[in-house]
Amino acid sequence: MKISLHGLHKAFESRVRLGIMSALTVNELLDFNSLKDYLNVTDGNLASHLKALEKEKFIEVQKSFVGRKPNTSYAASKLGRKAFNDHLNALEQLIKNVTE
Amino acid sequence: MKKEQDYFRDLVEIRSMMERSSKFLSLSGWAGVMAGIYALIGSYLAYYVLDFRPEELSDPSATAILPDNFGQVVLLALVMLILAISTAIFLSSKNAIAKGEKAWNATSKRMIYNMAVPLITGGLLILIFISKGWISWIIPLSLIFYGLSLYNASKFTFGLLKYLGLIQIGLGLVAACLIEYAVLLWAIGFGVFHIIYGVYMHIRYER
Numbered sequence: 134m135k136i137s138l139h140g141l142h143k144a145f146e147s148r149v150r151l152g153i154m155s156a157l158t159v160n161e162l163l164d165f166n167s168l169k170d171y172l173n174v175t176d177g178n179l180a181s182h183l184k185a186l187e188k189e190k191f192i193e194v195q196k197s198f199v200g201r202k203p204n205t206s207y208a209a210s211k212l213g214r215k216a217f218n219d220h221l222n223a224l225e226q227l228i229k230n231v232t233e
Numbered sequence: 234m235k236k237e238q239d240y241f242r243d244l245v246e247i248r249s250m251m252e253r254s255s256k257f258l259s260l261s262g263w264a265g266v267m268a269g270i271y272a273l274i275g276s277y278l279a280y281y282v283l284d285f286r287p288e289e290l291s292d293p294s295a296t297a298i299l300p301d302n303f304g305q306v307v308l309l310a311l312v313m314l315i316l317a318i319s320t321a322i323f324l325s326s327k328n329a330i331a332k333g334e335k336a337w338n339a340t341s342k343r344m345i346y347n348m349a350v351p352l353i354t355g356g357l358l359i360l361i362f363i364s365k366g367w368i369s370w371i372i373p374l375s376l377i378f379y380g381l382s383l384y385n386a387s388k389f390t391f392g393l394l395k396y397l398g399l400i401q402i403g404l405g406l407v408a409a410c411l412i413e414y415a416v417l418l419w420a421i422g423f424g425v426f427h428i429i430y431g432v433y434m435h436i437r438y439e440r
Contacts, residue, residue, distance in 0.1 A: 148246055155250035167339035171254050224240050231237040
């Protein structure tokens with residue numbers, strides 16, 4: 134059984150971050166509340182994971198106003214899409230090796 | 234360190250998130266069945282009780298002369314529409330809540346917006362046609378634009394809805410050629426096919 138950890142990105146170790154990236158790869162843009170609904174996490178938890186992804190430059194943040202309320206939307210960056218894709222391929226490879 | 238089951242679960246989670254955040258999967262099959270039943274009752278009432286015969290209104294010389302009870306036909310259509318929409322909203326919300334999701338989220342919004350554009354276009358066109366007295370076109374137009382809206386919405390919910398849309402478009406085009414069968418074709422499209430679709434969806438996804 135060969136399990137290579139190569140290719141698995143540290144930033145995607147958390148399942149919440151994986152969830153955020155999954156949702157952002159199939160959606161052009163999602164606001165904070167939509168992400169919160171999909172992931173079923175608390176505001177603070179989601180915010181800290183978003184911060185971490187932002188620091189890696191995997192997501193882009195767009196601030197705007199809906200009426201008077203500030204509204205923050207997130208999009209996956211080019212770099213983030215690539216990293217996520219590589220991570221998926223690595224996961225796939227790992228599972229293939231296990232089942233063989 | 235993570236184990237292989239964890240990697241597998243990661244992949245399952247990713248897949249489910251991609252699906253949940255791009256498609257509204259709480260659209261109720263029962264709502265389809267109920268809409269079909271309303272449509273069958275409605276078209277029966279329109280044809281046999283209100284004597285609605287659009288083919289007799291297709292003569293160009295007869296434009297702008299509406300039948301006396303045309304108001305009742307429009308009222309009946311509106312009641313059916315409101316019943317069908319409210320049933321769909323009620324049952325789909327129930328489905329979503331049972332799954333622990335919100336019914337009005339980014340995905341359902343996107344589905345509704347995509348449905349609304351062809352549907353409202355068709356509705357306005359029908360009103361314009363009514364105002365000109367071209368009554369016979371109501372049925373083919375309602376089938377065609379409803380079909381287009383389903384086809385458009387299918388990208389954001391169950392893909393099967395695409396075929397229901399195509400069937401409605403096809404029936405609408407046939408109804409435009411064979412105006413004397415328009416009411417029957419409308420009952421088949423909005424009634425029978427809604428019921429078939431709804432039963433299939435219910436068996437496949439909701440049991």
